[in-house]
Amino acid sequence: MSVLLTLNAGSSSIKFSVYPAGDGAALAHGQIERIGSDEGRIEFNHGNQQTRTDVGPVDHAGALNRILDEIGTHLKRSKIIAVGHRIVHGGPDFDAPQQLTPEVMTRLAEFEPLAPLHQPHNLAGVRAAMSAFPDALQIGCFDTAFHRHHPWVNDTFALPRKYYDQGVRRYGFHGLSYDFVTGRLAEIDHHAAHGRTVVAHLGNGASMCAILDGKSIGSTMGFSALDGLPMGTRSGQLDPGVLLYLMDHEGMDSTQITNLLYKESGLLGLSGLSNDMRTLQEAGTPESEQAIAYYTFRIRRELGAMAAILGGLDTLVFCGGIGEHSTRIRAEVCKGMEWLGIQLDPAANAMHLSVISTGRATVRVIPTDEEIVIARAVRAAL
Numbered sequence: 001m002s003v004l005l006t007l008n009a010g011s012s013s014i015k016f017s018v019y020p021a022g023d024g025a026a027l028a029h030g031q032i033e034r035i036g037s038d039e040g041r042i043e044f045n046h047g048n049q050q051t052r053t054d055v056g057p058v059d060h061a062g063a064l065n066r067i068l069d070e071i072g073t074h075l076k077r078s079k080i081i082a083v084g085h086r087i088v089h090g091g092p093d094f095d096a097p098q099q100l101t102p103e104v105m106t107r108l109a110e111f112e113p114l115a116p117l118h119q120p121h122n123l124a125g126v127r128a129a130m131s132a133f134p135d136a137l138q139i140g141c142f143d144t145a146f147h148r149h150h151p152w153v154n155d156t157f158a159l160p161r162k163y164y165d166q167g168v169r170r171y172g173f174h175g176l177s178y179d180f181v182t183g184r185l186a187e188i189d190h191h192a193a194h195g196r197t198v199v200a201h202l203g204n205g206a207s208m209c210a211i212l213d214g215k216s217i218g219s220t221m222g223f224s225a226l227d228g229l230p231m232g233t234r235s236g237q238l239d240p241g242v243l244l245y246l247m248d249h250e251g252m253d254s255t256q257i258t259n260l261l262y263k264e265s266g267l268l269g270l271s272g273l274s275n276d277m278r279t280l281q282e283a284g285t286p287e288s289e290q291a292i293a294y295y296t297f298r299i300r301r302e303l304g305a306m307a308a309i310l311g312g313l314d315t316l317v318f319c320g321g322i323g324e325h326s327t328r329i330r331a332e333v334c335k336g337m338e339w340l341g342i343q344l345d346p347a348a349n350a351m352h353l354s355v356i357s358t359g360r361a362t363v364r365v366i367p368t369d370e371e372i373v374i375a376r377a378v379r380a381a382l
């Protein structure tokens, strides 16, 4: 049977799915999560079989090899004729999926410094897939594409204009997830699909998107995947004066600052314990509670900002690992937001129902599916 494979390398996980090349639901799917910790774990779902195996310390390269091995073992009789890749940064040029030719790969490598937790792993995944499946079509699907036509005021910084022309712009990320959620809303809630929606994608990376009539008009992430909300290990929005202070008074160079802002900050930095929300919720130390308080405070603040640019709020959607699974985080984000028409239904929230509100604005939980967005693009290319 001819099949296609999707690969979605996030900052703490690699998710994968295998679909029939023509049509139909996933034949197999799974993920390796907690990449970068000592507690990596692979989950593989095939038919009605599910296996979960601890794999110990694992990095992105090891995780990818493991996934290719598992697929080889479980799907011996399938021929992979195409591979679809989530590529976090598509820069200013790519607003739609692309075949990953050598020229496109060279262009995409230029964006590695803008997304160091993702782009190198995304491109390494492409190279690994090219060598494992040399005859397969390789398609790249970009996180930035969903935002490419957002308004200029949300695309620029207030810097001299030459920097905008050089590509110093607010790109926005998590676009495959926003694309999926927008499509899902169109299927289940016509009013929401044409209304004022804020989607909070809360995973190890986190961002929010203001969506009007199905189109991105603003996002918390900007030039790189650092801006906006605090994340597992990333700072989120930071006064640029802090960078000047670190350089001038701490003598830090760009490599040290990159490490600090991408790998040592966010929930990990504030808690001194972990980047993983499950661990923080269970820990209950004063520092982990403060980290959670800062996280939800910033989400509420950005929710107000997103509602302001939308001219109000009809629908709030939670997705991503934290958004889909943490009753507590959703409750803390919605607390005090009655002024926006948000009234949480605690019982529905605890049961992770698809609608968790009773007020004027509808609050939804939509499990995101970046893989199906990639698979649709690959099928279109095939």
Ligand SMILES: Nc1ncnc2c1ncn2[C@@H]1O[C@H](COP(=O)(O)OP(=O)(O)O)[C@@H](O)[C@H]1O
Residues within 6 Å of the ligand: 010, 011, 012, 013, 202, 203, 204, 205, 232, 275, 276, 277, 278, 279, 281, 320, 321, 322, 325, 326
């Ligand atoms: N049941 C849960 N409760 C709280 N947080 C959870 C739960 N399940 C997963 N998470 C959190 O989701 C985050 C990972 O989200 P995910 O979207 O898979 O990450 P990535 O950014 O790597 O794609 C981690 O912080 C993890 O702790």
Ligand SMILES: CC(=O)OP(=O)(O)O
Residues within 6 Å of the ligand: 009, 010, 011, 012, 088, 118, 143, 173, 174, 203, 204, 205, 206, 225
């Ligand atoms: C862009 C980004 O931060 O992605 P992820 O949440 O998958 O790490």
Ligand SMILES: [Mg+2]
Residues within 6 Å of the ligand: 010, 011, 203, 204
């Ligand atoms: Mg993700």
